[in-house]
Amino acid sequence: MTISDRKRDHLEICIKEDVNSRKQTTLLEDVHLIHNALPELNLEDVSVETEIFGHELSLPLFIDSMTGGTQMSYEINQALASAAEEAHIGIGVGSQRAGLTRPEVAETYRIVRKSAPTTFVFGNLGAAQLVKGLTIAEAKKAVEMIDADALAIHLNPLQEAVQMGGDPQYKGAIARIRELAESLDVPIIVKEVGAGISGDVAKSLEMAGAKAINVSGVGGTSWSGVESIRAKRANNDVTAALGEAFWDWGIPTAVALIDVVRKVKLPVIASGGIRTGLDVAKCIALGASICAMARPFLLAASRKGKEGVLDLIRSVASELKLSMFLTGSPNINSLQSTKFVITGELQEWVKSLA
Numbered sequence: 001m002t003i004s005d006r007k008r009d010h011l012e013i014c015i016k017e018d019v020n021s022r023k024q025t026t027l028l029e030d031v032h033l034i035h036n037a038l039p040e041l042n043l044e045d046v047s048v049e050t051e052i053f054g055h056e057l058s059l060p061l062f063i064d065s066m067t068g069g070t071q072m073s074y075e076i077n078q079a080l081a082s083a084a085e086e087a088h089i090g091i092g093v094g095s096q097r098a099g100l101t102r103p104e105v106a107e108t109y110r111i112v113r114k115s116a117p118t119t120f121v122f123g124n125l126g127a128a129q130l131v132k133g134l135t136i137a138e139a140k141k142a143v144e145m146i147d148a149d150a151l152a153i154h155l156n157p158l159q160e161a162v163q164m165g166g167d168p169q170y171k172g173a174i175a176r177i178r179e180l181a182e183s184l185d186v187p188i189i190v191k192e193v194g195a196g197i198s199g200d201v202a203k204s205l206e207m208a209g210a211k212a213i214n215v216s217g218v219g220g221t222s223w224s225g226v227e228s229i230r231a232k233r234a235n236n237d238v239t240a241a242l243g244e245a246f247w248d249w250g251i252p253t254a255v256a257l258i259d260v261v262r263k264v265k266l267p268v269i270a271s272g273g274i275r276t277g278l279d280v281a282k283c284i285a286l287g288a289s290i291c292a293m294a295r296p297f298l299l300a301a302s303r304k305g306k307e308g309v310l311d312l313i314r315s316v317a318s319e320l321k322l323s324m325f326l327t328g329s330p331n332i333n334s335l336q337s338t339k340f341v342i343t344g345e346l347q348e349w350v351k352s353l354a
C-alpha cells in the first residue's frame with residue numbers, strides 16, 4: 001500500500017464514517033462565558049480580525065492540515081483553499097511526505113497556494129518522519145512546494161502506533177525539531193492530530209524553537225478510531241481492537257489549551273473538536289490566539305465544494321461575533337480578557353494539573 005492509497009482511505013473513512021471521539025468531549029461545555037445584558041456596543045461594530053506572524057486574518061480561524069497526494073485531495077484542497085482565500089483565513093495542507101517522494105503528486109499540494117495566493121498557508125510534515133531521517137533539505141522543499149508562510153510539524157504517536165505499517169518512532173524527535181527550527185526561514189508550528197499536547201511538552205517545544213503550538217486535543221476526530229476502522233476492513237482484528245481501546249485517548253482540547261497557555265509564551269492554536277463560533281470564542285477567552293477545524297471543512301467541501309466551505313466559515317464568524325457582542329467584547333484582544341467560569345470535569349482536570 002502506497003502513502004497515496006492510505007491517504008485515500010483516510011479521506012473516504014473521514015467522510016463516510018463517524019470517527020468523532022465517543023465518550024470524551026473537548027470539555028468546552030464546562031467553560032461558561034458570562035452574559036453581558038448591557039454590552040455598550042453594537043453587533044455590527046464587533047471586529048473579529050486578528051493576525052499571526054504578521055499576517056492579517058479576517059477571523060481567528062485556520063482550515064487545519066488535512067490532505068494532498070491523491071486526485072480527490074486535489075479537488076478538496078482547491079475547494080478549501082479558494083474559500084480560505086475569499087474569506088481570508090489561514091489554511092494548511094496535509095502531510096507533504098507523498099509530495100516529496102512522488103513529485104508527480106506535488107501539484108495536489110501546490111493547488112493550495114495557487115488557489116490562495118495571498119492568505120496564510122502552512123505546510124505539514126510528521127515528527128516521526130524527521131526521526132526516520134527526513135532531511136532539512138526535504139523540509140525546505142516542502143516549504144518551497146507551496147510557498148508556505150509556516151511549517152506545521154505533527155506529533156501523532158498514537159496514530160503511528162495504531163496505523164498498520166505505521167512508524168511509532170519518537171526517540172530523538174525533539175532534537176530533530178530543534179535542528180529544523182534553526183534551519184528554516186519560516187516559523188514552525190507544532191501540532192497534535194487529536195490526542196492533545198500537555199503544558200510540559202509545549203514547554204520543551206518552545207525551548208526547541210517552535211513558534212506556535214496547536215494543541216489538537218480530544219473531542220473531535222479520533223485518529224485511533226480512523227485507523228481502527230481501516231484495520232477492521234483489512235481483517236486485522238488485533239489492530240482494530242487496539243484502535244477501539246484507544247479511541248478516546250488523550251487530553252481534552254480545553255484541558256490542553258489551559259495547560260499550554262499557562263506554560264508557554266507562544267501563540268497557542270486550539271483545535272480538536274472545535275465545531276462552532278461559540279467554541280472559538282471560549283477558546284480565545286481561555287487564551288488561544290487562533291482556532292483550527294479539520295473534518296467539518298472536509299465534510300463541507302466534499303458535499304458542497306467551495307460554497308459549502310464558505311457557508312461554514314460564515315456560520316463560525318457569525319457565532320463568534322454574537323458571542324463577542326454578548327460578552328461586551330469589541331475585538332479579539334478584549335475577548336482574550338473576558339470573564340468565564342469553569343465547572344465540572346474541566347475544573348477537576350485544571351485543579352489536578354495545577
Ligand SMILES: Cc1cc2nc3c(=O)[nH]c(=O)nc-3n(C[C@H](O)[C@H](O)[C@H](O)COP(=O)(O)O)c2cc1C
Nearest residue numbers: 064065066094095154193220221272273293294295
Ligand atoms: C482527513 C484528515 C486528514 C488529516 N491529515 C493530517 C495530516 O496530514 N497532518 C496533520 O498534522 N494532521 C492531519 N489531520 C488532523 C487535523 O489537522 C486535526 O488535528 C484533527 O483532525 C482534529 O481536528 P478536528 O476534530 O477538527 O477534525 C487530518 C484530519 C483529517 C480529518
